[in-house]
Amino acid sequence: ESANEFRFQKDSLLQRLEDTEARNQTLEAQLSDLEQRLESIQLERETYRKNLRSLLELLDGKIFELTELRDTLVKLIEAS
Amino acid sequence: ESANEFRFQKDSLLQRLEDTEARNQTLEAQLSDLEQRLESIQLERETYRKNLRSLLELLDGKIFELTELRDTLVKLIEAS
Amino acid sequence: ESANEFRFQKDSLLQRLEDTEARNQTLEAQLSDLEQRLESIQLERETYRKNLRSLLELLDGKIFELTELRDTLVKLIEAS
Amino acid sequence: ESANEFRFQKDSLLQRLEDTEARNQTLEAQLSDLEQRLESIQLERETYRKNLRSLLELLDGKIFELTELRDTLVKLIEAS
Known part of the structure; x- marks a missing residue:
């Protein structure tokens, strides 16, 4: 093949390569974004679960106090 | 003692006796009234206790249902 | 009537009179006893009602706390 | 430049390009995986919220019934 043809193939x-690398950067940015969202969702979930546990303890307390009552x-009734 | 004196004592x-018997009738009426009041109080008390027992059963039910909840x-929490 | 006859009536x-007075004393003792029982029942009832009122206040507190919970x-739920 | 040099650059x-495309495929697979995980987390969250709402309704019922009690x-107390 001629040098011209090789040059043409090289440019192409x-x-x-540049297009694929650009697409790569976009994908990596999307991945990083999704990973941060997942992490923040896990943290929210952990907080949520902690809040529900507090609620559960409160509820346990109320049930205990109703049982005392x-x-x-x-x-x-027995004394009367 | 003379017959006159005996008659006077008898009348007195x-x-x-008539006064004491009248007092007796009053007392017996008061007693009967009080006994009826006591009896009615006992019946009220029994009804009251029955109502409180129903309330207790309801409360037991509510505590049981809160415990299920x-x-x-x-x-x-454990599933999340 | 003869003096003898009057004496007999007087004794009778x-x-x-003595029998009726004895019966009177018995009735007065029973009345006094019943009156004391009634009074003590009223006091018990008052105490009972006070205890039920305390129970009611406790129950009100528990309902309020369950409502906060x-x-x-x-x-x-709304935050999640 | 010589034809040899161009061929060398082309091969390089x-x-x-092949490496970058391979990396692209990996990233796209990871993205697709993360997106599925996010979607499934959203669905879980929705189910969770629905369950909590059912719990809330039950709790409302219990509070209402305790208020009736x-x-x-x-x-x-007022009748006694």
Whole structure:
């Protein structure tokens, strides 16, 4: 093949390489963005779960206190 | 003692007897009234106690249902 | 009537009077006893009602706290 | 430049292009994977929220029923 033909192929390859590298950068940016969103979702979920656990402890407390109140009512009924 | 004196004593005794019997009837009426009040108070008390027992059963139900709700929350937290 | 006859009637009346007075004392003792029981029942009832009122206040507190817990859950759901 | 030199540059470019395209495919696979994970997390979250809303409705029911029970207790106290 002639030197001209090789030069033409080289330029064409160079163009495709640049396009592919540009696409690569876009993909890497998207990936990094998604990974950050996932990480932030995990953190939110962890906070959420912590809040639900606090709620659960409060609920346990209320159930315990209602049970004490119930026992007081039993004593009142039995004493009368 | 003369017959006159005996008659006088008899009349006086008769008067005291009538007064005492009248007082007796009053007392018996008061007693009967009080006994009826006591009986009615006992019945009220029994009804009251029955109502409180119903309330207690309702409360037991609510505590049981809150405990079920609590267990559902535990499962939700553990599943997340 | 003869003096003898009057004496006999007097003795008989005296006997009835004593019986009726004895019955009177018994009735007065029973009345006094019942009145004390009624009074003590009223006091018990007052104490009972006071205890039930305390129970009611406790229950009001628990319902209020469960409502706060409910509002916290609403915020958690809306925030997620 | 000689034809040899151009051929050498062409081969080198071809190699880099293939590497970059391979990297592209890897990135696209990772992206697609992450997007699926995000989507499935959103679905889980939606289910979770729905479950919490059911729990909230149950809790509302229990609070309402405890309030009814409380009103019954008030009536009992006032009636006695």
